[in-house]
Amino acid sequence: MSQPLLRVLGRVDYASTVDAMRGFTEQRGDDTPDEIWLCEHAPIYTQGIAGRAQHVLNPGGIPVVQTNRGGQVTYHGPGQVVAYPLIDLKRLRIYVKEYVYRIEDAVLRTLAAFDVTGHRVAGAPGIYVKLDDPFGHAALTGPRRDPFEGLGKIAALGIKVSQHRTYHGVALNVAMDLTPFEGIDPCGYAGLKTVDLAKIGVSTDWDSVARQLGDRLAANLAP
Template sequence: MELDLICRNLGVVEYSDIWDRMKNFTQTRTKDDADEIWLLEHPPLFTQGQAGKQEHLLAPGDIPVIQVDRGGQVTYHGPGQLVAYVLIDLKRLGIGVRDLVNVLENSVIQVLAKNAIDAYPKPDAPGVYVDGQKIASLGLRVRRGCSFHGLALNVDMDLTPFDRINPCGYQGLKMVDMKHLNSNVVLSNIKVQLANQLAELLGYSYPTIQQGWK
């Protein structure tokens, strides 16, 4: 049975709501259910991954901190950051977690290249970087052979909350967004480009982006 990739544009969504949906989708999906990518933004919050250490939360202040079940350390989410949650049946596609990480990183790198931004991955620190500054973060969880969580690409956002943490557990790591590097960047365009690149590298045709949960 050949399945299409479902890509959903969900707007701004509370983290706890989407986290519950991801866990439920992954726990109840069958081999006949299509893979999905959820594109969205979150209201301001810090998420602390399974490897997270309290010492990397320097001064969260009034921004909520949520302990979550993805890999990695602490990061910040907020408006203007494009989050892509990848709900992929890895076993069915015949790929492993490292393969999926490569897909996520390379998809971001290709989108950045389309916008005249030269970026690269680091073998010892997952994510995507521009001139030593981090522009995209990754964090995944696999259950029942299927992935959830995904990547966060800084498009056009307030970066100052990153100063309240050691991003991804790295003291002094500087963050950057696409808008600082290319003033012509528009988030709605980046959303389409990222969806297309993810689909292509996962072996799917370019998806139609659906609005909401329909």
């Protein structure tokens, strides 16, 4: 099998896209090629299956939608690349932990293409950058009393796996209005700062980042 097929959807409705992903996943067969959908959404908060209402502080008129992905509450909006890999893990012969690792690796490689160093935080899926030195290459040192001290979250991850097949995915912040993140505890962490590429001084556009992320996901998730 070849690399997953990349589909650039542009700005699409969140609810109908989730319905389409679920339908694709339920109807696919053993020989159905994997796909990766790249898109962005109008402003919306999404709650994971374990999401707690108290983490939505002040939605301010932005819709809050319950989803069947993992994780807590996050925000989607214009200027954010959302990637939805529709992958048969059985075909890849990998488990969920390795799948998450490969998605995060694709984000790290995408950031590196813009000279940004991303970091993982143990037990907190997603990718983070050092707010005072996003272009430095030094690794995080530990142990840290506050694992998020000095960090901003630049990519959030929430997935669903059904019969070894994945949907939902990862969101990478490019150049967006970050104010709505103040209305929630991002991913369930009170006070967690959220950043985008523009905020840390990277001048680029949605299409360039979507292309980079899509290519790296496709390479990492090929059989």
